[in-house]
Amino acid sequence: MATDTALDHHADVQDGNLWDGAKSPFQASYGKLMMWYFLLSDAFTFAGFLISYGALRFSMPTWPVPDFVFKSAPFGVENAPLIFVTFMTFVLIISSVTMVRAVQEGHRENKGGAVFWLLLTIIGGATFLSSQAWEWTNLIGKEGMSVTTNPFSNFNESGKYLSAEELEKAGFQKVETEAHGAAATYFLRPRAADVPENRYFVKADHHGHSMAGEEFAAGNHFLITYNHANHLYEHGAYMAEDGHVKKEEFGPQAFGALFFFITGFHGFHVFSGVVFLTIIAINVAGGLYVKRRNGYEMVEKMGLYWHFVDLVWVFVFLVFYLL
């Protein structure tokens, strides 16, 4: 029985002489205790990242809104705010639950059961990583977000996007150019030099469809026009309510770096978890932990790590996707 070999947590818990020696005062093995302390230190690392996110966010007048940034899902689903990331959260919760089952079967020294539930946990972790890969690909490739560029921004005034004709009527000079093998048209401010600051573009969505004529209000969110043909960011021109022609600007630069580093660091934890789960599943199947006669404690320690990954995601999910 597992309870004969593993440390029994109920015995002597209230014993006042726990610290007199010859006993393990925390009633836990060295490995398990050190796993807890590793997770504590890792919690501080993640907290450091998330708090720096908060500090930077507090220092900015505007910040990208999650239900606008994260609203795409695979298979062409758009305008579904937070739906895909909710799916990812469920994948991680379910893999956490299958891990609990694997630990339970381990305690019973049920080799088949432990391997079965470990394999399901591995599938859950791999599904999460695949989902994250899709999410990153979409953000980088389709919406143009990178470590240094944040195309998600919002207006602090209301206005209307201008068409090519309206820009020409307002005295802007039309310039046709070629960049990276693709044609691009932009409009120069009246009597202004041909430098990037003076170039205005007709606003397009991230599929390239023109949005000229569309009106927006203060507080509305937008995505900087990204031309996929020539891989250039374009600043859509709009007429503000005060009658001035202005161009949309990028959002806070730190957003992309924080997003990719923090979700990436979490994803790296998931990846390491999947690797270790695989090794442990092979070891369980090979009967290694039976010989140790400690109730498959390695599966339990792995369980602590895997639940911690889920725990961190609770806060990453809160900070990046909910708030």
Next chain:
Amino acid sequence: MGHLEYSEAKKVVVKGLMILGVVTIAEVFVALFGNGHIIHGFYLHKIVFYPVMIGLSLYKAYFIVYEFMHMRYEVKGLAMSVLLPTLLLVWAIIAFFQEGTSWGKRRELIHQKDKETIHETQQPSETGMLDDDRTYQIQ
């Protein structure tokens, strides 16, 4: 660990799945509702629904640590040696968020100062403290 019978332990797993699933759905619902996605054009103020989402997340964290990671069944000393140090984060959150707010205010101040123009006026001011004939007015 032998703290629960096998059949009881299996029930805890189903219960855990339900609790975490329902709380997650509630969080997403609150986020979408507060941001005007459920009833179009109806928004809640951040102060109303942000604490709800933070509270639900903290509950999820508590449940994962205490049930899934079995902290409930560990010796008190072990639990405290892991949980108490995290209280340092309370200080970190307060200090760094205050610092962040201060960065924002300073940036705003610099922005304002950049826009200020100095007009030289012909008349010395009544209270003329300057040795010079000129006084400066900040507008």
